Amino acid sequence: MSDVKKKEGKNKKKLTVSPEFTLKDDFEPFSEYDSIFGRVNWDEKMKTYKVYMYDKVPDILDEEQPGYTQIDHALAIASWTVHDYFRRAFSWEKLAKPNNMMPDALPEVYKIDEKNIDKVTRTIKAVTKSFGADMVGIAPYDKKWTYTEDRVETPIEMPEGMTSVIAIGAVMDADTISTSPSMTQGFASGMGYSQMAFIVSSLAEFIRKLGYRAIPTGNDTALSIPIAVDAGLGQVGRNGLLTTRDHGARVRLCKVFTDMPLLHDEKVDFGLTDYCRKCKRCAEACENEAISFDDEPSFKTYSDSNNKGIYRWAVNVDKCYEFWTDNGGECSTCISVCPFNLRSGLRFTDPRDYWKKRLAEQ
C-alpha cells in the first residue's frame, strides 16, 4: 500500500460501536411494539408468532434431566414475583398512601445548586446502592433512546423537563447464570427483574420525597443498553448486551428518569469493540446461532426487532427467542461464556452441581 493511501486510510473517520454510537440517517427512535416481545403478539410472519416463552414447558419438564425439573422451573418463575405482581413499582406518579402509615408530610423542594450538586449526586448513587444496586451511573436524558410506543402501541410521551437518567446495574448470581441454558438459570434473570422493581421504585420515591419528578423503569419506556453506555456503565458487545469490564454482561439493567439536577458521568471505553472483533466465543456458543460471526460490526439488521441505523453486531433476536421457547425459559449462554464475565463468574456449572452446592450450604 502506498504511503498516501495508508495515510488516507488512517485519516478516515473510524466507525465506533460504543461508547460513541455511530448512527446512520435512517436511524429512528425505536418502538417497543417492534421488540420481540411486542411482535410475538402481532407479527404473523414471525416463526414464533403467538408462541410464548413458557408454552412448551409441560412437554419440557423432565425429572430425569438436570436443570429441567419442576423444581427448576418453579424457582425460575417464583423469582419474578416482585417484578410481575408489584406493577406499581414502575408508576410514573408518586405511589398512593400506604395502608398502614400516616399521611406523608409534604416537604419543601430540596435545594440543589452548584455548591451541593456533587454531594447530592454522590448521595443519589449511595442511596441507589443501598437499595441493592451494584452499579450506578448518570447520563443526560437523550430523547433518541426513548421508545416511541410501548409494546401495545401506546405512544410514550416523556414529560418535559427531564434532564437526567440514573442507569442502574444489578449483578446477577454467577453460579446460577453458569448453569445456562437450563431452566435453573432463569432464577438469576427473574431475581434481576424483581430486584430492579425494588430498586427503581424505592429510588423514585426517594427522589419524589426531595421534591423532584422521577420515572422508574425496567425494560420499558426506553432502551436500557444505550442509556447504560451513556452513563458509563459499560459498552455494547458482540452479543448485543451491555458489557461491563468486571462482570461482562451478567448485569440486569434498569433506570430512573428525573428532573433533579445531577452531575453526569463520563462514558467508558475499555476496548470492548476491539476485543469482540477478535473473539467469537459467544457466537460459537450461542444455542441457536443468533449471534453474528461477522469480523466487523455493520449496519446489518435481521428483523424489525433490530433498531435500524446503528453500527454494531446486530443479534438475530428472532432466533434467540425461538430457542427460549424451545428451552422453556430464557438462555444466558452468551453471558456465561464471555471472557469479561469470567473475570468474576464461572463458565459452566452442571445444574446437579449447582444444587449440590446450594443444598450443602443448608
Place this chain on the structure above:
Amino acid sequence: MSTKTTSIEEELFKLIEQELSRPNYIVEPFVQKNKEEVGEIILRLVQNEKLAENLILLSIIYRQVLPYLEDEHYIPILTTIMQYDKLDSRICFQTIQRLGWRATKAQEAIPFIVKYLGEKQGIGDVAAIALGEMEYDKFENLIPGLLSALKNAAYYGTRMNAARILIKNKEHLESVLPKLIEALESDEDFRLRQKIARNFGEINNSKVKKALLKAHKNDKHPVVRTVAKTSLDDLEKLT
C-alpha cells in the same frame, strides 16, 4: 527505536511484571492507549522463539495485549508464533483458535495451520475448525479432521463447532450427513444434539427428516425433543 517507543516498552514490561506478581488487569488500559507502539514491540518480541518457553508472559500477552491490537499487528504476531518449532499445546490451541476467529482476514496463516491437521490433544480438531472458518480452499482435506472432532473432541464446544462448519459447507453435506445424524443420536451433550436438530430444520432431506422424527420421539432430553419438533415443522413448511 524512538525514545517514545523505548519508554513505552519499559512501561509495558513494568506493568507486565506487576501483573505477574498480582493479577489486576493493569496491562490492558495501557495497551489501548498505545496500540500502535505496543503492536510493534510485541511483533519484535515474538521474533525470538525463546518466548515460547515463557508461558506466563505469553498468557498475559494473549489475554491483555493481543485483543486490543489492530489486525496489522495481531495477525502477523500470531502467524509468527505459529511458526515456532516447539509450542506448548495450550498456546498452540489458542493461537489457532484466534486466527480462525479472524476468518478470511488471517488467510496468510493457513500454511502454518495446515501442518497441525491430525495432531493430537485437540489441536488437529481446532486446526480443522479454524481452516474451515478461514475458507481454506481444500475443504475436502478438512473433513476427516472435522469428523474426528465431531466424534472425539473432549469439549462439547469443539464438537459443536465441528458440526457447525460441516453443516455450513453445503457442497459436502451429503457425504457427512450420516456422521451428523450419528452425533444427533448419540452425543452425550444435549446442547450439541439440539443444535444439530435445529440446523436440520433447514435441510430438506428424507434421512434428516427420519433422524428428526427419531429425536423427537426418543431423545432422552426434552429440549432436543422440542427442537426436533420445531425443525420438523420447519421442514413441513419447506415441502
